[in-house]
Every structure is written in C-alpha cells, then in structure tokens.
Amino acid sequence: MHITVFGSGAWGTAVATHMAFAHHVVLWGRDVQVVESINHVNENPRYLAGIKLNLHLKAEADFAEAARHALQGPADERLWVLGTPMGALRATLQALLNIVPFEKWPPIVWLCKGFEVGTGLMPHQVVEAVLGKPHGGALTGPSFAAEVAKGLPCALTAASACPAHRAAMVAAAHHAAMRVYELDDIVGAEVGGAVKNIMAVATGMCDGMQLGLNARAALITRGMAEIKRLAAALGAQPETLNGLSGFGDLILTCTGDLSRNRRVGLMLAQGKSLEQILQELGQVAEGVKCAPVVHELAARLGVDMPITAAVNATLFEGISPGEGVMRLLSRGAKSEQVPG
Ligand SMILES: NC(=O)C1=CN([C@@H]2O[C@H](COP(=O)(O)OP(=O)(O)OC[C@H]3O[C@@H](n4cnc5c(N)ncnc54)[C@H](O)[C@@H]3O)[C@@H](O)[C@H]2O)C=CC1
Numbered sequence: 001m002h003i004t005v006f007g008s009g010a011w012g013t014a015v016a017t018h019m020a021f022a023h024h025v026v027l028w029g030r031d032v033q034v035v036e037s038i039n040h041v042n043e044n045p046r047y048l049a050g051i052k053l054n055l056h057l058k059a060e061a062d063f064a065e066a067a068r069h070a071l072q073g074p075a076d077e078r079l080w081v082l083g084t085p086m087g088a089l090r091a092t093l094q095a096l097l098n099i100v101p102f103e104k105w106p107p108i109v110w111l112c113k114g115f116e117v118g119t120g121l122m123p124h125q126v127v128e129a130v131l132g133k134p135h136g137g138a139l140t141g142p143s144f145a146a147e148v149a150k151g152l153p154c155a156l157t158a159a160s161a162c163p164a165h166r167a168a169m170v171a172a173a174h175h176a177a178m179r180v181y182e183l184d185d186i187v188g189a190e191v192g193g194a195v196k197n198i199m200a201v202a203t204g205m206c207d208g209m210q211l212g213l214n215a216r217a218a219l220i221t222r223g224m225a226e227i228k229r230l231a232a233a234l235g236a237q238p239e240t241l242n243g244l245s246g247f248g249d250l251i252l253t254c255t256g257d258l259s260r261n262r263r264v265g266l267m268l269a270q271g272k273s274l275e276q277i278l279q280e281l282g283q284v285a286e287g288v289k290c291a292p293v294v295h296e297l298a299a300r301l302g303v304d305m306p307i308t309a310a311v312n313a314t315l316f317e318g319i320s321p322g323e324g325v326m327r328l329l330s331r332g333a334k335s336e337q338v339p340g
C-alpha cells in the first residue's frame with residue numbers, strides 16, 4: 001500500500017514506523033527538525049527519544065507533497081492516516097479537502113481519542129460534518145506509542161461502519177507484532193477511547209495520593225460503569241466496551257506509567273498546577289481537554305458520571321484531589337447496576 005501518516009508526534013510516528021515494515025509510508029510533520037532527524041538519523045528525538053525507527057520510513061515537511069504520496073499507489077491500496085490530536089482533526093481534514101477533492105480521497109484512519117471542544121462531537125462525527133458523509137474509521141485500543149515503536153506486541157481495534165474501510169485498516173496495520181480486530185461499532189470504540197483518558201487522570205490522582213490498591217480497583221471498575229452509561233446513551237453496542245477499545249485501553253491507561261493522562265493525575269496529587277503539569281509533560285493529554293466536554297455532555301444527556309465530574313472540578317474548578325475523593329465517597333448508597 002501507499003500510506004501517508006499526518007502528524008509526527010509520538011503516536012503518528014509509532015504507527016508510521018510500524019506500517020513501514022509492510023508498506024510505502026511517508027510521515028508528514030510540521031516540525032522541520034523532527035522531519036530531518038527522522039530522515040537522517042531514524043529518530044524522533046522530540047517524542048520518541050532513543051528509539052530507532054524503521055529505515056524505510058520517510059518523513060516530509062510539505063503537507064501537499066506528503067498527501068500526494070498515498071495517491072501514487074494502486075486505487076485500492078491507498079490510505080491516509082490522521083495522527084494529530086483531537087483538536088487538530090477538523091483542521092487537518094479541511095487542509096486535505098483544500099488540496100484534494102473528496103472524490104479522489106482514499107480511505108482515512110484517525111488515531112485521536114476524544115470529543116471535540118466546542119461541539120462535543122466524536123471524531124467520526126467531525127469527519128462527517130466536514131465531508132458531508134461518513135468516511136473511514138478509527139484505529140484505537142491499548143497502545144503506548146513507545147512500545148509500538150519498539151515493535152512490541154499489541155492488539156488494536158479497526159472501527160468503522162464501512163467494511164471496505166475496516167479492511168483497509170487491517171491491510172495497513174495487521175502485520176509483525178500488531179494484531180488488528182475489525183469492529184463495526186464506531187460509537188462504542190470512540191467513547192471508550194475518549195473517556196478512559198479521564199479515568200486515567202482520576203487513577204493517577206488516586207495512586208499519587210497513595211489511597212491504595214483497593215481504591216484503584218474500585219475507581220477503574222466504577223469508571224467502566226460511567227463509560228458504559230455514556231456509551232449506551234450515545235447509541236453504542238454495550239459489548240464493545242468490554243473489548244480492546246474499552247476495557248483494554250482503560251486498564252492500560254489507568255495503570256501504565258507511560259500514560260500522559262495518568263501522569264497528569266499523579267502530578268495533580270503532588271499539588272502541581274495544571275499549567276505547570278502541561279508544561280512538564282510537553283505532549284498531549286487528551287483527558288484534560290475531554291473532561292469538561294464529557295461533563296457537559298453527560299449533564300445534557302442525563303447520564304450520571306461522578307468520577308468525570310470530580311476530575312473536571314479538580315482540573316478546572318479549583319478543588320484539591322482530596323476534595324475530589326471526598327465528593328465521590330460522600331455520595332449516598334446505590335445499586336451496582338452496570339449496562340451490558
Ligand atoms: N501516544 C500514544 O501512546 C497514543 C496516542 N493516541 C492519540 O493520538 C493522538 C495524538 O497523540 P500523540 O501523537 O501521542 O501526541 P503528541 O503530543 O505526541 O504529538 C502531537 C503531534 O500533533 C501535532 N499537532 C498538534 N496540533 C496540530 C495541528 N493543529 N496541526 C498539525 N499538527 C498538529 C504536534 O506538532 C505533534 O507532532 C491523541 O489524540 C492521542 O490520544 C492514541 C493511542 C496511543
């Protein structure tokens with residue numbers, strides 16, 4: 001296949017280096033130093049320092065030139081992978097539309113996890129809003145970029161309502177140490193991928209405050225209940241949340257110290273300000289952007305999401321992590337029903 005990956009952050013670079021083992025891949029990055037470093041020393045020092053990338057991976061700073069690379073392949077062997085954060089999805093789609101008319105587009109895959117700030121839309125809804133019709137799908141699931149870039153095993157979900165686009169994602173990514181499972185429930189896959197980031201912030205706070213392993217297990221389990229309630233309200237298939245994009249990514253991100261979202265929670269527990277934390281992190285933590293959007297969406301849909309509310313209040317309403325915990329513990333008793 002001929003594949004262009006847009007976005008040379010941690011995850012775009014990791015996916016590109018993996019795909020380059022089986023396909024002709026060009027990685028577009030707006031940071032010229034990163035592009036030169038990938039081309040000259042096979043490294044992305046800004047986002048994946050110390051990891052040697054695939055020698056066949058080519059980086060490109062010219063957006064239109066990079067986009068055209070994928071269009072050079074046979075018609076049914078082309079793919080665009082959108083590897084920028086949620087906040088850049090709409091602009092990236094628009095930039096592509098400005099240079100290639102939609103009739104000539106290959107299937108697309110997006111890697112971002114979140115809800116759009118301002119609209120509350122899921123990624124596939126942003127795509128539909130920009131293009132006027134559904135197109136492509138999400139490659140999602142438990143996958144720390146650094147591990148994928150090193151070629152360690154992982155299993156992902158290729159979620160799309162379109163069988164041909166699911167097949168394109170599998171053809172692009174199912175090789176070497178990566179297994180890719182098809183899924184037709186894009187809503188379930190995207191809700192799981194977005195809301196687990198908020199739960200990872202919560203679990204980071206819990207662990208940072210040394211509240212114990214019991215508290216962590218309770219938080220993750222009740223976090224899953226929240227995710228399932230929101231997913232059901234948005235029309236997901238409940239069983240999707242038991243899979244890689246739900247349960248799998250929730251476990252990984254809540255417990256793995258490679259998670260930027262978990263690290264946000266750990267640093268909040270140390271009493272650092274959000275500004276200081278984001279500066280230290282130097283990479284995207286989608287849970288921070290997503291928490292107020294999901295909090296508002298839950299209120300609008302009448303979905304009870306107390307952990308999300310506590311995380312949001314800790315991030316943006318000036319309460320301490322300890323007060324957030326007290327808010328959760330002081331709620332009245334209720335039954336343990338979990339959808340699906
Ligand atoms: N890092 C990981 O392990 C994984 C990340 N993801 C998701 O992938 C998405 C991207 O994450 P990362 O690559 O880790 O973030 P990152 O912080 O490592 O890199 C973000 C990249 O996007 C670029 N960017 C930001 N705004 C842009 C814009 N307006 N136009 C063009 N480029 C822009 C930045 O220059 C940078 O290269 C996020 O939604 C994240 O949740 C999903 C799975 C794994």
Ligand SMILES: O=C(CO)COP(=O)(O)O
Binds near residue numbers: 259
């Ligand atoms: O989505 C991820 C793993 O699947 C990455 O999580 P973080 O963004 O918290 O690092």
